[in-house]
Structure formats: C-alpha cells, structure tokens
Amino acid sequence: MAQRTAEMKLALLRQHDGGVPWARIAAESGVPVRTLTRWSTRYRADPSSRALERPRRGDRGTRRIAPELVEVVEALALRRPEPTAAFIHRRVGDIAHDRGLAAPSYTTVRTIMAGLDPGLRTLAQHGDAAYRDRFELVFRRNASRPNEQWQVDHTLLDVAVLDTSGVPVRPWLTIVLDDYSRAIAGYMVFTGAPTAEQTALALHQAVNRKLNPAWPISGLPDILYSDHGSDFTSARLERVCLDTHIQLIHSRVGIPQGRGKIERFYGTVTTELLPHLPGHIPHGTNGTSITPATLTLRQFDEILERFIVDDYNHRPHSETREAPARRWGATRFIPRSPAHPEDLDLLLLTAAATRKVQRDGIQFASTRYVSPVLAAYVGEQVTVRFNPREVGEIRVYFDDTFLCRAIAPELASESVSLQELQAVRATRRRELKQQLRQRQSLADALPGDTRYAPADTDADTAAEPDPVLPPPPAPQKGLRLYATD
Numbered sequence: 001m002a003q004r005t006a007e008m009k010l011a012l013l014r015q016h017d018g019g020v021p022w023a024r025i026a027a028e029s030g031v032p033v034r035t036l037t038r039w040s041t042r043y044r045a046d047p048s049s050r051a052l053e054r055p056r057r058g059d060r061g062t063r064r065i066a067p068e069l070v071e072v073v074e075a076l077a078l079r080r081p082e083p084t085a086a087f088i089h090r091r092v093g094d095i096a097h098d099r100g101l102a103a104p105s106y107t108t109v110r111t112i113m114a115g116l117d118p119g120l121r122t123l124a125q126h127g128d129a130a131y132r133d134r135f136e137l138v139f140r141r142n143a144s145r146p147n148e149q150w151q152v153d154h155t156l157l158d159v160a161v162l163d164t165s166g167v168p169v170r171p172w173l174t175i176v177l178d179d180y181s182r183a184i185a186g187y188m189v190f191t192g193a194p195t196a197e198q199t200a201l202a203l204h205q206a207v208n209r210k211l212n213p214a215w216p217i218s219g220l221p222d223i224l225y226s227d228h229g230s231d232f233t234s235a236r237l238e239r240v241c242l243d244t245h246i247q248l249i250h251s252r253v254g255i256p257q258g259r260g261k262i263e264r265f266y267g268t269v270t271t272e273l274l275p276h277l278p279g280h281i282p283h284g285t286n287g288t289s290i291t292p293a294t295l296t297l298r299q300f301d302e303i304l305e306r307f308i309v310d311d312y313n314h315r316p317h318s319e320t321r322e323a324p325a326r327r328w329g330a331t332r333f334i335p336r337s338p339a340h341p342e343d344l345d346l347l348l349l350t351a352a353a354t355r356k357v358q359r360d361g362i363q364f365a366s367t368r369y370v371s372p373v374l375a376a377y378v379g380e381q382v383t384v385r386f387n388p389r390e391v392g393e394i395r396v397y398f399d400d401t402f403l404c405r406a407i408a409p410e411l412a413s414e415s416v417s418l419q420e421l422q423a424v425r426a427t428r429r430r431e432l433k434q435q436l437r438q439r440q441s442l443a444d445a446l447p448g449d450t451r452y453a454p455a456d457t458d459a460d461t462a463a464e465p466d467p468v469l470p471p472p473p474a475p476q477k478g479l480r481l482y483a484t485d
C-alpha cells in the first residue's frame with residue numbers, strides 16, 4: 001500500500017513538471033498545495049520513490065504499555081468464565097493507577113486480548129475436550145487396500161417407522177464400512193438399544209457373499225475399528241475377532257474424529273435418503289416427524305438396501321473420485337474367507353433355545369423346519385441359530401457342531417423376517433379373538449332354550465279358580481279308643 005501511495009504522489013509531481021499549476025492539481029486530487037510542495041521538496045532532495053513513502057514509526061510493532069500491565073490483561077482474559085473487554089479495561093486501569101503507571105486505552109486492551117493464542121484461549125475457557133476437538137492433530141487410519149480395515153458404528157436415524165404393534169419409533173442403523181473404498185459391506189436396522197447381537201448380524205452380512213451381484217463386498221477384514229460401546233467391547237465380539245483372526249481396535253474414549261468416514265456416510269443417509277420418506281424427522285423438531293410414519297421396519301430395510309447397493313456403492317465418492325464398489329474390486333484381490341462358514345454362523349447368528357427333533361422336523365417359532373439330515377437325530381436335542389432377516393431357513397447344531405440347514409417349506413420360496421412373521425400371527429390372533437368376543441356376546445344375548453323344559457304346573461293351576469272346600473271338622477278332644485276296647 002505504501003508503494004502505491006508513493007507512485008500516486010510521483011504522478012502528481014510529474015503533472016506539475018508538465019506545467020500544471022499546484023492549485024489545479026490540488027483541486028483535482030484533493031491534496032492541499034502545502035502538502036504538494038512538501039512532497040516536491042523531499043523529491044528534489046532524494047529523487048527516488050522512497051523519499052515519497054510515509055516514514056514509519058520507530059516503535060512500530062511494540063506496545064506503549066508497561067509489560068506488567070500486558071501480563072495482567074492476558075491473565076484476566078484467560079479466566080473462566082471469560083470476562084468482557086470492558087471489565088478488563090476497567091480492572092487494568094485501577095491496577096495501573098495503584099502502581100503509578102499509565103492506564104492503557106480500551107483499544108489497546110482489546111488488541112492484547114486478540115493477540116492471545118486461540119488454542120490457549122480455548123483451553124482456558126472451554127477445557128481439554130474443546131481444545132482437542134478444535135486444535136489437536138487427528139490421526140486418520142487410511143487403509144491401502146480393500147478389506148484391510150473396516151469401521152463399524154451405530155446411529156439413531158431421523159425417521160419414524162412402525163414397529164410390530166403399529167407404534168411409530170425411531171430405528172437404529174449399524175453400518176460396516178470398508179475404509180479403503182468407502183463401500184458399505186453390511187448393515188442392520190433395528191428398534192431398541194444397540195446390542196452385541198445387532199453388531200454380530202451386521203458383521204455376518206458383511207463377511208458373507210451376497211446374493212445380489214451388484215453388491216460384491218465380502219470377506220474378512222484384517223482390522224475392525226469401532227468405538228468403546230458396550231456392544232463393541234463385548235466378549236462375544238472379541239471371541240469372533242479372535243477366532244477369525246481379526247484385529248479389534250477401539251477409538252479413544254470420547255474422541256470420535258477417527259470414525260469420520262462412517263460419520264460422513266450417516267450424513268449422506270440423513271440428507272439424501274430420509275427427507276424423501278414418510279415419517280422424516282428434520283433437525284430442530286425435537287424428534288417430531290413432519291409427516292405420519294407409514295413404513296414398517298421391513299419396508300424401510302428394503303429401501304435402505306436399494307439406496308446402499310444401487311446408489312451409494314455405485315456412484316463416485318467425493319474424496320476418492322471412484323465408485324466404492326468399483327474401487328473395492330479394482331485390484332481383483334481374493335477376499336479372505338473363514339475356513340468353515342458354519343463356524344462363523346455359530347459365532348455371529350442369534351442363538352435360540354434348544355429344540356427336540358420330532359419325526360416331522362423341528363418346531364421353531366411356530367414353524368416346522370425339515371431336512372433329510374434330521375432323520376438320524378429324531379429325539380435328540382439340538383441348538384437352533386437363525387437370522388432374523390430370513391426365517392425361511394435355520395442352522396442346526398448338535399453338540400456345538402454344525403449339523404445342517406433346515407428349511408420351512410412354506411417360507412423357503414419367499415423372504416420373510418421373524419418380526420414380520422410374529423406381527424402377522426399376532427394380528428391374526430387379535431382378529432380371531434375379536435370375532436370370538438362378538439360371537440360370545442351374540443350368544444349371551446339370545447333367549448334361553450326352553451325346548452325340553454318341564455311343564456310349569458303352577459301356571460296351569462293359576463288359570464282355573466281354586467275349588468271351595470268345606471272347612472275341616474273340628475278336632476275332637478278325648479281319650480283315644482282302640483278297636484279292642
């Protein structure tokens with residue numbers, strides 16, 4: 001800025017050298033004649049642009065305030081709660097008066113406060129957590145290949161769905177994300193608090209090959225990265241990782257920055273999918289949906305799967321510039337798989353109570369499951385494990401050893417969830433009970449059955465008048481006479 005000012009001054013002086021009077025130059029530029037002549041004198045003495053620059057103060061950059069008062073201002077500015085600049089100015093003025101020093105101006109006090117290190121002020125005013133979130137460097141775990149590291153986490157979705165009783169509830173979403181490709185390997189939607197069971201089911205889907213060819217992500221990861229939730233630190237998940245040779249890593253307590261990639265996917269779902277669904281809950285509505293909830297949990301599950309498989313996994317990611325599914329399979333690597341998939345089922349799938357093998361199969365959840373293998377185990381107690389998403393088949397274990405997969409003939413041709421099956425049965429039971437109550441009420445209102453009731457003799461005699469009978473003879477008093485007397 002000083003150089004531009006010197007050039008402007010030199011241009012005005014050259015106008016005068018060209019014959020323009022000082023008065024005219026002053027009128028056009030707004031610079032007084034006296035100032036113009038002073039510039040001319042300085043330029044004649046030193047014909048360089050430096051002569052026209054504004055001289056700098058020798059004490060520029062230094063504070064004209066006692067150092068001890070600077071320390072007082074900084075000390076007061078770092079107190080909690082943070083005092084105002086006006087309070088500090090008045091307080092420092094009193095201290096300066098008591099010490100016989102010149103009191104600083106309000107502007108000087110504000111300048112000193114503004115010059116404090118922002119990290120120092122944040123640490124003093126808001127504590128360690130705020131300083132860590134704003135100023136500490138974050139170590140981001142970046143995978144160099146697919147399935148090197150997976151992230152898993154839960155979130156409560158901003159949408160309401162209908163539970164099995166028809167009551168609107170907010171579902172939870174568990175996501176398993178491949179760190180390298182950003183592809184979604186598996187997920188689970190459910191109602192109620194997150195548990196180790198929901199995490200296991202999401203991981204089970206992520207590891208196994210999907211029937212949908214557009215969803216190729218599968219295999220075992222080398223590292224599973226999660227937070228310190230009770231479901232992620234459970235003995236069940238630790239056993240799964242130990243048996244499948246997965247390194248389980250937890251983020252630091254209270255520090256979620258390391259899971260930013262999976263949080264970013266949650267933001268994508270919140271902004272791109274949920275606003276288009278009935279029951280959406282916008283931010284700032286205190287958990288209240290703006291439209292009535294009409295989707296069941298199973299319907300929402302189907303919509304979410306289409307969004308993940310057909311949309312998110314197959315469009316370029318803003319950071320990698322590649323579609324997650326394509327980036328995952330670009331190296332053409334062979335995913336690491338469990339040696340025995342049935343062992344993974346034993347670890348991850350929901351465990352049910354033991355069942356006795358009957359001659360017609362296994363009765364579980366009011367459904368009959370059959371398999372030719374069960375013919376040799378009639379009368380034995382077995383353990384049943386199942387996937388709540390698909391109750392068309394169950395896994396049967398005998399002495400913790402995989403035995404077979406049993407199917408329900410009436411359900412094997414279609415995908416039916418356990419929750420949907422239970423809801424249909426409950427609805428049917430309620431309908432039957434309602435019909436039963438109606439029939440019972442109708443039966444109770446009917447007149448009594450008199451087809452074979454005995455004749456009412458009292459009614460017959462009441463139709464005829466009673467005959468008039470003579471009064472009985474008066475009793476005779478005296479001794480009783482016998483026939484032999």
